Amino acid sequence: MPASETAPLLVGDVGGTNARFAIARLVEGRPVLEHHESFKGADYPTFLKGVTAFLDGCAVKPTGGVIAVAGPVTDGEIDLTNSPWRVSEGELQTLGLDPVRLINDFEALAWGAPLVARPELATLGGPAEGEPHATLAVLGPGTGFGVSALVRDSHGREIAMPSEGGHACFAPGDAIEDEILRILRRRYDRVSIERLICGPGLLNLHRALAEIDGRESHIDDPALITAEALENPNSPCGATLARFCAILGCVAGDIALTTGARGGVYIAGGIAPRILPFLKASPFRERFERKGRYQDYMAGIPTNVILHKHAALLGAARVAFAKEI
Numbered sequence: 001m002p003a004s005e006t007a008p009l010l011v012g013d014v015g016g017t018n019a020r021f022a023i024a025r026l027v028e029g030r031p032v033l034e035h036h037e038s039f040k041g042a043d044y045p046t047f048l049k050g051v052t053a054f055l056d057g058c059a060v061k062p063t064g065g066v067i068a069v070a071g072p073v074t075d076g077e078i079d080l081t082n083s084p085w086r087v088s089e090g091e092l093q094t095l096g097l098d099p100v101r102l103i104n105d106f107e108a109l110a111w112g113a114p115l116v117a118r119p120e121l122a123t124l125g126g127p128a129e130g131e132p133h134a135t136l137a138v139l140g141p142g143t144g145f146g147v148s149a150l151v152r153d154s155h156g157r158e159i160a161m162p163s164e165g166g167h168a169c170f171a172p173g174d175a176i177e178d179e180i181l182r183i184l185r186r187r188y189d190r191v192s193i194e195r196l197i198c199g200p201g202l203l204n205l206h207r208a209l210a211e212i213d214g215r216e217s218h219i220d221d222p223a224l225i226t227a228e229a230l231e232n233p234n235s236p237c238g239a240t241l242a243r244f245c246a247i248l249g250c251v252a253g254d255i256a257l258t259t260g261a262r263g264g265v266y267i268a269g270g271i272a273p274r275i276l277p278f279l280k281a282s283p284f285r286e287r288f289e290r291k292g293r294y295q296d297y298m299a300g301i302p303t304n305v306i307l308h309k310h311a312a313l314l315g316a317a318r319v320a321f322a323k324e325i
Contacts, residue, residue: 008034009320010065010097012051013105013312014087016080016143017041021054022310023062024317031115031317033310035059047085051095064099066320067092068108068312070144072164078102103319104162105312106148106268109138111160112315113150113266116308121266122276125285126302130264137261139165139252140269140306141201145194149259160315165255166194173250173287176212176243183208197248199271202226205247206240226271230278241275245282248272253288256301264302268312272305279305 006026011033013020019041022033037054044050055061069078069087076089092100113136130136136150147165152158170191172178184191184204196205202222210217215236219225228237248267256265265288272279289298308314 006321008060008062009317010051010055010062010067010100011313011316011320012065012067012069013108013310013316014041014047014067014080014085015070015105019047019050020310020313021051022313023058023060024065024313024320026317026321031314031321033313033317036310036313041085047087048091048095050085051092055095062097064097064320066101066103066108066316068103068105068316070105070146072162073102073104076102101319103316104146104148106138106140106146107160107162108312108315108319109140109146109266109268109306110136110148110150110315111318112308112311112313113138113268113306115314115318116266116306116311120306120308121304122273122280122307124267124280124303124305125288126264127300128302130302131262131300134263135259135261136263136266137252137255137259138266138268138306139255140267141198141248141271142269143199145198145201146269147255149255149261150263151259152263161259166198167192169193170196170247171250171254173247173290176209177247179212180205180208180243183211193251197244197251198269199223202240202244202271205244206237209240209243210236226275230275233278241278242282245275245279245284246287248279249282249284249287250290252284252303253291253298256288256298257291257294262301264304267303267305273307276305 008023011024019039022036078087133154139147145166147163149161199222225237229241
């Protein structure tokens with residue numbers, strides 16, 4: 001092994017729908033990913049079987065690693081928020097992975113966001129760069145809605161903040177959103193951000209808007225809403241996706257204010273890259289900046305979509321190699 005390389009480690013990114021794994025090495029001080037594979041969670045009855053399937057295909061066996069998972073990690077264990085899988089560091093050690101660590105998936109994205117090159121970012125408005133050494137916020141919709149931040153200071157110190165901010169209460173931004181909240185309260189009592197801004201949330205939003213308009217909605221798959229919206233932005237599905245983007249902008253702005261993310265806001269997750277042209281043309285940025293007396297403050301914060309498919313794996317690798325970096 002060249003002196004500039006370290007031993008290989010396992011990194012993973014486990015969400016409510018998919019599990020992604022790779023082998024990571026530290027080369028010239030930067031994490032490099034090899035042998036990527038993605039598995040459907042539904043294809044494996046347990047998390048351990050999914051990891052085993054990946055390791056069986058690896059020519060070089062890692063001896064440790066870091067797995068990012070969608071939910072809060074408690075005492076080295078997690079019940080995934082949107083998946084039946086249960087994950088523990090103890091189970092992973094039975095596969096010969098020691099040391100091994102579980103971290104929150106958006107915590108991993110916070111570590112990984114600064115490693116994403118400019119060509120793999122799509123701007124949604126604001127300046128090209130945020131303030132140097134300032135905090136970054138990372139958030140985004142997928143199967144659920146994740147939130148984190150990378151807190152930084154002028155001395156170069158950084159720490160990623162795990163969070164369950166997607167389960168904070170939804171705050172309406174106009175009269176239509178007041179009605180959306182009223183409708184969803186009949187079903188959920190307490191309406192979180194994730195009830196609206198994620199894949200299943202898109203369906204909740206579409207049904208609520210149909211009720212407001214006095215229409216019937218027979219769509220039961222959020223992917224159909226997205227497909228119709230992209231094909232016909234003036235359709236009811238187009239109105240749903242536009243409202244989705246507007247609320248996403250409002251939430252992103254609230255998180256930027258809460259974390260002081262003058263370094264920039266990164267939109268992650270599986271949905272934003274798939275609707276990127278629509279998102280760019282949507283009210284996202286207007287709602288992001290519409291913060292009353294703090295509008296000028298918000299205008300100075302860049303917003304970008306992460307296009308890199310393995311940003312969370314890069315972040316997990318940073319954590320795995322923390323002693324070497």
